[in-house]
Amino acid sequence: MEKQHINLSTLQCREMEKIITSLIEKYKTEYIICFGCLNDAKTATSCFIEDVKQSNTHYFLLMITTDITRIEHEVQDYVNNFFEKATITIVVHGMETVTNAIAQGSRFFTAVCRDGMQLYSANGLRLNIDYPNLNPATTFSKAQKHYYHRFGMALGFLESAGVCYDNGFYSNCMFELHQAVVNNEIANIIHKSRSNAITLKEFCGLPIVGVKTGFNEGFITDLAPGPFIKSYVFGRDIKKYQPIKPNNNIIFSYDNEFKIVLVETEKEIYSVLNTHKQKLSNRAIVKEGLKNGTKCWYEYQQVNKSLNYDDEYIVYPNVSLGNNFTLTTGAVIDMTAFLIKSNSRYLLAILNSKLIAFLMDIWSISRRGGYLEYKVQYVEKIPIKNISFDEQQTFIKIVDQILEAKKQDRDTTTFEQQIDALVYQLYELTPAEIAIVENSANAKANAPEVHLQDSFE
Structure with a gap:
C-alpha cells in the first residue's frame, strides 16, 4: 500500500492553533500529530432564503505525553467541551508506549508517526524514531x-x-x-478479583517512595551501622520473599523525630560528609534552603517523616520483573523502591501471588525485557480480600515458612504454589481462569532474561 501523507490547509492549521496551544498549556505534551482530517461541506438551497453553506471538519490527533498516567478520556472530554468549531478525536499515549508499540510492529503507530502531520513538538524537532519494515x-x-x-x-x-x-x-x-x-475471560478475572475486595490503598494506605538524597555518593559510606549509619536498600536489592542483603550503608543524620542532628562531633561521619560538602550544598532544594536558613547542607532532598525505619515494612522495587515484595527492618529505602506501611504476612502473600502478577501485567506500563513499572497509581488499586485475621492464618503460616526457608537458601516452590492455590480459591477463579493466569506466568518465566538498572539510580 502506498504511503499517504497528511497535509492541512493554511486555514485548517489556524483552526488547530487554539486547541494545540490549550493542550500544551494543560498537559505535559511532547508531540501532537494529525493523522486524519475529514471535511464535510453542505449547501442548503431554498426558494425562501439564499443558499446556506455549512462545513464541518473532523480532525484525528495523536498526542504523545511525558506522563505515563492514562488520561485519554480526560483529554477527549476536554477537547469536546473546549472546541466547538470542529470535531476532534484524540488518542493519547506516553512516549514509551508509542516507541515500544512501533518497535513491536504496530501498523497504526508506525503510520501515524511516520506519515502524519506533526503539529507540535516540545523540543521543536521532528519525531525521530526508527520505523521497522512492516510485513x-x-x-x-x-x-x-x-x-x-x-x-x-x-x-x-x-x-x-x-x-x-x-x-x-x-x-x-x-x-x-x-x-x-x-476479552471476556480476562474481564471475568478482573471482575472477580475486585468483587467483595478493597484496594491496597484502603487496606493499608498508599505506598511511599524511598528517600531522595540528591547525591548518593555524598552519603554512602563503608562505616559500620550505628546511631547515624543505616543499611541502604536499592530497588535491585529487593527480591520476592528474600531477606534483604544491602551492599551499602548510608549516613542518616536524623533523630527519632526526623530533626537534623549536628554530626560535627562524629568525626568519621563528618569527614565523609565534608569531603562532598560543595556538591551537597549545591543540590536542588537544599541550595535554596541554605539561603533562607531552612536547610542543613547534609540533609536529604526528600525523606518521609511519617516512618519509623526501625519498624518492619513491606517493600518492593519501582521497576520489577514479576512481583518482588518482601519485608525489611531498620534499613533506609532508596527512591528506586517503595514501602508499604504494613508487615502483614497475609498481604505479602496476596501481593506475591501469580494472580496479582497477572493483574499488574494488565495495568502497568511495560519496559524492555518484560519489566513493569510498579507506580503508585497501579499498586494502590490492587484488590485485597478483606478477610478476618483468623481466616488469614493459613496464609500467614505458609508465608512464615517461606521467609524462614529463604533465609536458609532453600527452595520455596511448593510453599508458593500453596499460596497461589489459596489465592485462586479466595478470589473464586474457575479452572479455565486459573489456566489463563498460569499460562501467563509460564510465558513470563520462559522469556529471555534482560537486566535493567534501577530507575533514577
Whole structure:
C-alpha cells in the first residue's frame, strides 16, 4: 500500500492553533500529530432564503505525553467541551508506549508517526524514531486471528447490551458495551478479583517512595551501622520473599523525630560528609534552603517523616520483573523502591501471588525485557480480600515458612504454589481462569532474561 501523507490547509492549521496551544498549556505534551482530517461541506438551497453553506471538519490527533498516567478520556472530554468549531478525536499515549508499540510492529503507530502531520513538538524537532519494515502478511495474520477470537464474544455482549437498553437498564447497557470490546475471560478475572475486595490503598494506605538524597555518593559510606549509619536498600536489592542483603550503608543524620542532628562531633561521619560538602550544598532544594536558613547542607532532598525505619515494612522495587515484595527492618529505602506501611504476612502473600502478577501485567506500563513499572497509581488499586485475621492464618503460616526457608537458601516452590492455590480459591477463579493466569506466568518465566538498572539510580 502506498504511503499517504497528511497535509492541512493554511486555514485548517489556524483552526488547530487554539486547541494545540490549550493542550500544551494543560498537559505535559511532547508531540501532537494529525493523522486524519475529514471535511464535510453542505449547501442548503431554498426558494425562501439564499443558499446556506455549512462545513464541518473532523480532525484525528495523536498526542504523545511525558506522563505515563492514562488520561485519554480526560483529554477527549476536554477537547469536546473546549472546541466547538470542529470535531476532534484524540488518542493519547506516553512516549514509551508509542516507541515500544512501533518497535513491536504496530501498523497504526508506525503510520501515524511516520506519515502524519506533526503539529507540535516540545523540543521543536521532528519525531525521530526508527520505523521497522512492516510485513503485510504478518499484519494480516495477526488481525485475522484477533478478529475471529473477539468477534463472537463481542457479538454476545452487544446483544446483551441491546436487551439492557430496551428494558431501561442503561448502566448495565454501558457495562455490556464495554465488555464487548474486552476479552471476556480476562474481564471475568478482573471482575472477580475486585468483587467483595478493597484496594491496597484502603487496606493499608498508599505506598511511599524511598528517600531522595540528591547525591548518593555524598552519603554512602563503608562505616559500620550505628546511631547515624543505616543499611541502604536499592530497588535491585529487593527480591520476592528474600531477606534483604544491602551492599551499602548510608549516613542518616536524623533523630527519632526526623530533626537534623549536628554530626560535627562524629568525626568519621563528618569527614565523609565534608569531603562532598560543595556538591551537597549545591543540590536542588537544599541550595535554596541554605539561603533562607531552612536547610542543613547534609540533609536529604526528600525523606518521609511519617516512618519509623526501625519498624518492619513491606517493600518492593519501582521497576520489577514479576512481583518482588518482601519485608525489611531498620534499613533506609532508596527512591528506586517503595514501602508499604504494613508487615502483614497475609498481604505479602496476596501481593506475591501469580494472580496479582497477572493483574499488574494488565495495568502497568511495560519496559524492555518484560519489566513493569510498579507506580503508585497501579499498586494502590490492587484488590485485597478483606478477610478476618483468623481466616488469614493459613496464609500467614505458609508465608512464615517461606521467609524462614529463604533465609536458609532453600527452595520455596511448593510453599508458593500453596499460596497461589489459596489465592485462586479466595478470589473464586474457575479452572479455565486459573489456566489463563498460569499460562501467563509460564510465558513470563520462559522469556529471555534482560537486566535493567534501577530507575533514577
